[in-house]
Amino acid sequence: MGMRVLKALTLLLAILGVGALILASHATARSLTALTAVNPAMNFAYVRVHGTVTAYPTLSVEDGYLTFHVQDIEAGSGVDLRITAYRATVQALLAQGRIPMPGDIVTVEGTLRVRDDEPSLVLNTPEALDITASGEQYIDLEALDAMALGERACTRGQVRRVRDASETLRIVTLR
Numbered sequence: 001m002g003m004r005v006l007k008a009l010t011l012l013l014a015i016l017g018v019g020a021l022i023l024a025s026h027a028t029a030r031s032l033t034a035l036t037a038v039n040p041a042m043n044f045a046y047v048r049v050h051g052t053v054t055a056y057p058t059l060s061v062e063d064g065y066l067t068f069h070v071q072d073i074e075a076g077s078g079v080d081l082r083i084t085a086y087r088a089t090v091q092a093l094l095a096q097g098r099i100p101m102p103g104d105i106v107t108v109e110g111t112l113r114v115r116d117d118e119p120s121l122v123l124n125t126p127e128a129l130d131i132t133a134s135g136e137q138y139i140d141l142e143a144l145d146a147m148a149l150g151e152r153a154c155t156r157g158q159v160r161r162v163r164d165a166s167e168t169l170r171i172v173t174l175r
Contacts, residue, residue: 030109035072035079038112038119048109049081049121052134053100059090066090068100070108083108085123092126103134141174 030048038047051070058067064087072079083106085093093099100106109128110121123129138154139147147153157174164170 032107035070035081035119038079038081038114040114040117042112043114045112046109047112047121048107050105050107051081053102053104053106054080055102057099057101059099061090061094064090066093066099070106073105082118082120083110083123084120085126085129089123089126093129096126098126098129098131100129100131101133105132105134106130 030046032050033042033047035049035051049070051072054069054071056068059065066085066089068083070081070083107130108121108123110123113120113122141155141157144153144155155174159172160175161173162170163173
């Protein structure tokens with residue numbers, strides 16, 4: 001009888017130890033990984049990165065995926081990382097209205113994939129994405145020509161014409 005009690009206590013202690021390790025890993029914040037530090041040896045690593053969204057995301061509700069690109073905030077590094085989310089994570093982000101747009105500053109945690117020296121990160125849960133919307137700049141209509149593609153701005157004008165070029169593109173003429 002004493003041996004059975006010892007085995008049961010050992011099993012209970014092992015289960016409690018694994019539970020404590022899981023709780024500790026969730027409570028510990030991951031340090032930021034610089035995009036310039038990503039290399040093939042980090043394939044399948046769980047990392048946390050910080051950067052600026054560089055272009056509009058690709059979203060397919062039917063196929064259940066979302067992809068966007070992040071670039072190091074450090075000016076001039078030129079390192080670009082593709083972030084991809086699938087199915088339930090995409091649905092949750094859509095329900096919460098949390099789709100990153102160009103210029104947004106994001107912090108993302110996920111599984112890093114490095115194939116052919118091209119890194120990408122899989123966003124596993126919606127909680128692992130933190131978005132800080134960029135502040136729009138207010139400009140005159142004349143200054144629109146000088147803006148970079150994908151850059152955000154706010155302006156005022158009189159709507160002169162609205163034309164649907166396709167299902168996903170509407171052209172608005174302002175004066």
